[in-house]
Amino acid sequence: MAQARVYVTLKKGILDPQGEAVKNALHTLGYGNIDEVRVGKYVVLTLQDSSDSEALKNTVEEICKKVLTNPVIEDFSFEIVEG
Amino acid sequence: MAQARVYVTLKKGILDPQGEAVKNALHTLGYGNIDEVRVGKYVVLTLQDSSDSEALKNTVEEICKKVLTNPVIEDFSFEIVEG
Numbered sequence: 001m002a003q004a005r006v007y008v009t010l011k012k013g014i015l016d017p018q019g020e021a022v023k024n025a026l027h028t029l030g031y032g033n034i035d036e037v038r039v040g041k042y043v044v045l046t047l048q049d050s051s052d053s054e055a056l057k058n059t060v061e062e063i064c065k066k067v068l069t070n071p072v073i074e075d076f077s078f079e080i081v082e083g
Numbered sequence: 084m085a086q087a088r089v090y091v092t093l094k095k096g097i098l099d100p101q102g103e104a105v106k107n108a109l110h111t112l113g114y115g116n117i118d119e120v121r122v123g124k125y126v127v128l129t130l131q132d133s134s135d136s137e138a139l140k141n142t143v144e145e146i147c148k149k150v151l152t153n154p155v156i157e158d159f160s161f162e163i164v165e166g
Contacts, residue, residue: 001118007125022126025150031142033131035084042090042125043105048116059114067108 002047004060006068006078009040014073043068049082056080085130087143089151089161092123097156126151132165139163 010016019037026034045063050056057080064076093099102120109117128146133139140163147159 009125009127019126022150026146029150031146033133033142034128034146035131036127036129038127040125040127042092042123043102044092044119044121044123045117046119046121048118050116059116063109063114063117067105067112 002049002056003081004045004047004056004078005081006043006045006060006064006076007040008043008064008069008074008076009038011073011075040074041068053080053082085132085139086164087128087130087139087161088164089126089128089143089147089159090123091126091147091152091157091159092121094156094158123157124151136163136165 016038018039022039023034023037026037045060047056047059060078060080064078065071069076099121101122105122106117106120109120128143130139130142143161143163147161148154152159
């Protein structure tokens with residue numbers, strides 16, 4: 001089994017209302033040293049092993065572009081962990 | 084400025100309807116080699132620098148427990164990146 005850990009974040013400059021709400025809540029609770037909060041998605045895919053790690057990488061890239069992100073407003077990065 | 088990268092995931096055994104929905108969509112699109120999908124939150128906190136990295140760590144831990152996670156069903160991990 002291989003695991004792909006995908007990190008989806010809003011692109012720079014895109015307003016993050018969820019992040020703003022969390023930041024305001026933190027300030028209200030007294031955590032004044034927080035300058036910014038950005039909330040994104042952390043998706044873990046468990047894939048059947050493939051001897052061809054390049055093919056695995058391409059598959060995950062494709063899945064990220066087609067299903068897991070909205071390319072207009074979101075960026076992604078991922079890492080594949082074998083075994 | 085320091086950055087804390089927080090990874091929030093559902094505890095093992097907790098049903099993940101969102102992950103199930105993504106998995107079914109991937110199977111429908113022909114990605115049959117996906118065994119499981121778990122969807123969590125990826126939160127990036129930008130904090131004002133603090134010379135005391137231990138205090139910074141404790142603050143982030145506290146924020147995770149009090150605000151960013153539901154300790155009954157979620158686990159968290161984080162890493163602090165300076166500068």
